[in-house]
Amino acid sequence: MDEYELAIRNTVEIVTEDQLKELMARPEKSVYAGYEPSGEIHLGHLVTINKLMDLKEAGFKIKVLLADLHAFLNQKGTMEEVREMADYNRRCFEAVGLKGKNVEFILGTDVQLTPEYELQVLELSQQITLNRAKRSMDEVGRNMEAPRVSQMVYPIMQMVDINTLGVDMALGGIDQRKIHMLAREYLPTIGAKAPLCMHTPIINGLNGKKMSSSEGNYISVADSEDAIKKKMKKAFCPPEIEENPVLQVLKYHVFPRMETVTLKRPDKFGGNREFSSYEECEQAYAAGDVHPADLKGMTTDGLIEVLADARDYMNQD
Ligand SMILES: Nc1ncnc2c1ncn2[C@@H]1O[C@H](COP(=O)(O)OP(=O)(O)OP(=O)(O)O)[C@@H](O)[C@H]1O
Numbered sequence: 001m002d003e004y005e006l007a008i009r010n011t012v013e014i015v016t017e018d019q020l021k022e023l024m025a026r027p028e029k030s031v032y033a034g035y036e037p038s039g040e041i042h043l044g045h046l047v048t049i050n051k052l053m054d055l056k057e058a059g060f061k062i063k064v065l066l067a068d069l070h071a072f073l074n075q076k077g078t079m080e081e082v083r084e085m086a087d088y089n090r091r092c093f094e095a096v097g098l099k100g101k102n103v104e105f106i107l108g109t110d111v112q113l114t115p116e117y118e119l120q121v122l123e124l125s126q127q128i129t130l131n132r133a134k135r136s137m138d139e140v141g142r143n144m145e146a147p148r149v150s151q152m153v154y155p156i157m158q159m160v161d162i163n164t165l166g167v168d169m170a171l172g173g174i175d176q177r178k179i180h181m182l183a184r185e186y187l188p189t190i191g192a193k194a195p196l197c198m199h200t201p202i203i204n205g206l207n208g209k210k211m212s213s214s215e216g217n218y219i220s221v222a223d224s225e226d227a228i229k230k231k232m233k234k235a236f237c238p239p240e241i242e243e244n245p246v247l248q249v250l251k252y253h254v255f256p257r258m259e260t261v262t263l264k265r266p267d268k269f270g271g272n273r274e275f276s277s278y279e280e281c282e283q284a285y286a287a288g289d290v291h292p293a294d295l296k297g298m299t300t301d302g303l304i305e306v307l308a309d310a311r312d313y314m315n316q317d
């Protein structure tokens with residue numbers, strides 16, 4: 001796989017592909033993703049983390065924003081609580097392999113409380129309508145039936161983060177799209193660069209709804225082998241391909257880190273079978289050649305293996 005293919009694999013949108021091709025030809029390039037510190041880093045977050053690791057391998061400098069102030073503004077906890085979570089989350093990111101020379105972690109409050117930052121937030125807030133700000137938070141904001149003023153400031157700060165961190169590209173799940181499109185449109189009005197944007201898919205939790213800490217439907221990167229087995233056993237695994245959480249785990253977490261995956265089953269059920277790509281496995285499942293229970297077993301074994309280092313790291317003293 002060449003660097004460009006690696007950069008775009010498992011993404012749903014790049015705005016724009018031509019700009020990405022141009023950027024990749026440059027010797028220096030950077031990308032960031034921001035995370036509201038939360039209790040657990042789960043397989044949903046890991047989709048974006050895996051992408052950051054692909055981009056690192058493709059030659060990007062990586063910045064990870066631990067967005068403590070954003071989490072506070074979005075009603076996720078007190079300042080003390082989110083700050084503490086930021087430290088824990090940083091360890092989780094390192095545990096899954098996001099670390100090293102070209103990876104920098106930045107705490108939101110370390111860069112967001114300067115007069116320059118504040119002035120840019122105010123300049124943008126003078127231009128962006130309340131309606132656009134509110135819509136950009138549709139999939140990001142918590143308790144949006146009664147949005148707080150802080151939740152209208154939130155997307156504007158996210159735009160200013162892009163300028164403050166000086167990155168070429170903003171990465172996030174597709175739920176970040178509306179905020180990113182505001183950034184592309186409005187950052188140039190304050191003399192800042194319009195960022196490239198890369199979006200990854202949103203994956204489902206084990207009950208078939210969006211994987212999220214608040215739903216309790218997630219697998220965490222620090223889960224024990226036993227916990228993974230129990231959760232996967234109960235997972236929703238319909239015969240369909242679309243929105244199938246087990247296939248999503250296989251596609252976004254197991255295959256990117258394993259060359260081949262082996263389905264183990266007794267001879268009377270068809271015997272063992274080795275898959276060397278996700279697509280091959282999806283076809284076999286769609287054709288009914290792989291039973292849902294076998295698909296779950298194979299995915300569980302693969303996931304336990306790919307998260308082994310993270311588990312060990314998190315369980316060190
Ligand atoms: N289920 C998911 N599938 C894929 N990406 C996700 C998922 N949940 C969060 N992300 C991505 O992770 C990044 C950080 O999101 P954030 O930390 O705010 O998570 P969140 O949506 O608040 O999740 P949670 O409610 O579980 O804490 C964003 O780019 C977001 O798109």
Ligand SMILES: N[C@@H](Cc1ccc(O)cc1)C(=O)O
Nearest residue numbers: 034035036067070140158161
């Ligand atoms: N909006 C992101 C978090 C984030 C905050 C600030 C940023 O600059 C980037 C991302 C989320 O939904 O979780």
